[in-house]
Amino acid sequence: MRVLLVDDNPNDRELIKRQLRKAIEGVEITEVARRDEFKAALQRGDFDIVLTDYLLHWSDGLAVLQAVKLQYPHTPVIMVTDSGSEEIAARGMREGLSDYILKGHMARLPEAMKEAIERERLNREYTRAVDELRQSHEALQEAMKQLQETQQQVIQQQRLRALGEMASGIAHDFNNALTPILGLTELLLDNPEVTADPQVKRYLEMIHTAAQDAAQTVSRLREFYRSRGRTELRQPLDVNTIVEEAVQLTALRWREQAEAKGIFIQVHTELQPVPLVSANGSELREVLQNLIFNAVDALPRGGDITLRTFTVDEPSPGWVVIEVQDNGVGMDEETRIRCFEPFFSTKGDHGSGLGLAVVYGIVQRHEGKIEVDSKIGKGTSFRIFLPAAAAEPRVLAEKESPVPLRCLRILLVEDKPLVREVLREHLLRQGHTVDTASDGQQGLEKFLASRYDLVITDLAMPVMSGEQLAMEIKKIAPNKPIILLTGFGDPRLAQNAYSELVDHVLIKPVTLFALRQAIAKVTAE
Structure with missing residues (x-):
């Protein structure tokens, strides 16, 4: 001691x-x-x-x-x-x-x-x-x-x-249900006798617009549930450029429309030099536009929106972070937890509840993550974490669609009678000769029994699917142009998934313009 x-x-x-x-x-x-x-x-x-x-x-x-x-x-x-x-x-x-x-x-x-x-x-x-x-x-x-x-x-x-x-x-x-609605209204709108009555024409245009809006809703549904396809192509992109583009694209909403209501919103950018990310530029812009629109809705009396970019080094090669912050009304804890749920909205009739669900789905497909912090009366901050890119850009060149030079003999294979009839009517109006079949097996039999310039087939059908039919036709006539119709999936992914099997993929509901463009593309000499 x-x-x-x-x-x-x-x-x-x-x-x-x-x-x-x-x-x-x-x-x-x-x-x-x-x-x-x-x-x-x-x-x-x-x-x-x-x-x-x-x-x-x-x-x-x-x-x-x-x-x-x-x-x-x-x-x-x-x-x-x-x-x-x-x-x-x-x-x-x-x-x-x-x-x-x-x-x-x-x-x-x-x-x-x-x-x-x-x-x-x-x-x-x-x-x-x-x-x-x-x-x-x-x-x-x-x-x-x-x-x-x-x-x-x-x-x-x-x-x-x-x-x-x-x-x-x-x-x-x-x-499938929207295809005849859009198709028939287009056929009626293309008929001068029908559209001679202004009120009838106005009603048809309203039906056509409503059907197109419904098609867009379905398109947005795809965004939050689909996973990344194996053939989905991306490019290394500069997120700072994407942020600046998103700010410009949304200026009408946060500047002009807001100021017209007496609401003044300032958008600030704090962009640090960051690595490239491997991403789909269109999807990233959609993510940022949705988040900016949400921030605008959270500023009923005006305020500030700040977009930041920075890096987090762990884990290697690190994350590129995009933050969208507002000083608006904020969210309570229950809303914060549920905000990414499809169809969940606090905006009543003014919100579909799909915006943040789409954001969540896109970020997930980019192998990223998203965080949200919010306090009532203090504002909200969304942070998107994207892995830094390692690959080189892959630029795809698209061919321009030429105008068809002649009328064609077409085999149309579709199992839904109403859809089949509407598509047949469209093709006849364009001057083509049309044979129809209700399933892949019947379509193959007709193809073997006659000569056709083009085959248009649905994907999901009984007896034999459109994919199986296309495989059989390509074995017999490898250069025969085939257009595949489907109500499933995203147009870009579907085109990549079936690019070796068919010449073009059309996503339903099929419009007259889209059908013309597809035929022009696959039959160009």
């Missing part, structure tokens, strides 16, 4: 040393009689316990206690004195004194010292245990928070996947 003995009376020091050496084997005692000696001892800190008199010619025991506890809060201090009082003892105990012993009762000192050191040891262990428990509790809370966030992400992905499977079938059936 190492003892620091603070007493300016040499006789008292000697008495205390004799008592300690008799009772404690191997005790080491450092004597301090002056202020400079005390300061030097405090600097060294080579003691386990401090014994101090109360009355010192250069200080007092309470000041010694305070100086020791300031530097060594866990070192016990015992006051050994004959000049104190109960009041001094009580004050000392309040300030951390371990014990108070009168010099006339010196026999109790060795045992009091051992007890004080043991109490401090137990206190240190208790404090350490409490700290470790608190740290463990904080770590557990953080782990629980991360687990809840991970579970929420998994639930979100499972919900989107389930909705996607459902929406895929709905989209197919919905597009």
Whole structure:
């Protein structure tokens, strides 16, 4: 045991040393009689316990206690004195004194010292245990928070996947239903006798517009449920350029339209140099436009929207981050958690609930992640994390669609009677000769029995699918142009997926213009 003995009376020091050496084997005692000696001892800190008199010619025991506890809060201090009082003892105990012993009762000192050191040891262990428990509790809370966030992400992905499977079938059936609506209204609008009545023409145009809007809704449904196709092509892009383009494209909404309502919104950009990302530029622009529109809606009295780009280095090669922040009305916690759910909206009749679901789906397909922070009355911040690109750009050149030079003999294969009849009528109006079949097997039999310049076939059909029919026809006539119709999927992905099997893919609902363009493209000489 190492003892620091603070007493300016040499006789008292000697008495205390004799008592300690008799009772404690191997005790080491450092004597301090002056202020400079005390300061030097405090600097060294080579003691386990401090014994101090109360009355010192250069200080007092309470000041010694305070100086020791300031530097060594866990070192016990015992006051050994004959000049104190109960009041001094009580004050000392309040300030951390371990014990108070009168010099006339010196026999109790060795045992009091051992007890004080043991109490401090137990206190240190208790404090350490409490700290470790608190740290463990904080770590557990953080782990629980991360687990809840991970579970929420998994639930979100499972919900989107389930909705996607459902929406895929709905989209197919919905597009088949929209095809005759669009087709028949186009046929009627193309008939001068029908459109001679202005009111009839107006009603037809309204029906046609409503059908087109419905087709766009289905198209947006595809965006949040489809996964990335193997043949989906991307390019390394500069996100700073994408951000600037998105700001310009949305200016009509956040500047002109807002100012016309007396709302003033400022859009700021804080763009740092960042690596390229492998992405679809059109989809990234759609993501940013949706987030900017959301920010505008969150600023009914005006405010600021800030777009930032920066990098996060871990994990290698790191993330490129795009942040869209507003100081608008903000979201409560329930809304923040549910904001990416399809069809969830707080805008009533003014919102479809698809915007952020589309954003989520696009970010997921880019192997990225999206975070959102929001507080009521403080605003919202969306952060998109995209992996830095490693590949070189792949630029695809598209052929221009030439104008068809002649009328064609066409085989139309479609299992839905109403869709088949509308498409047949379109083709006849264009001057083509048309034979029809209701499934792939019937279509193949007609193809073998006659000669056709072009085959137009639906994809999903009973007996034999359009894909199987195309394979059989290409075996017989490899150069025969084939147009594939489908109510499933995205036009770009469908074209890539079937590019080696057919010459062109048309996504339902098929319009007269799209059909003309497709025929012109595949039959160009």
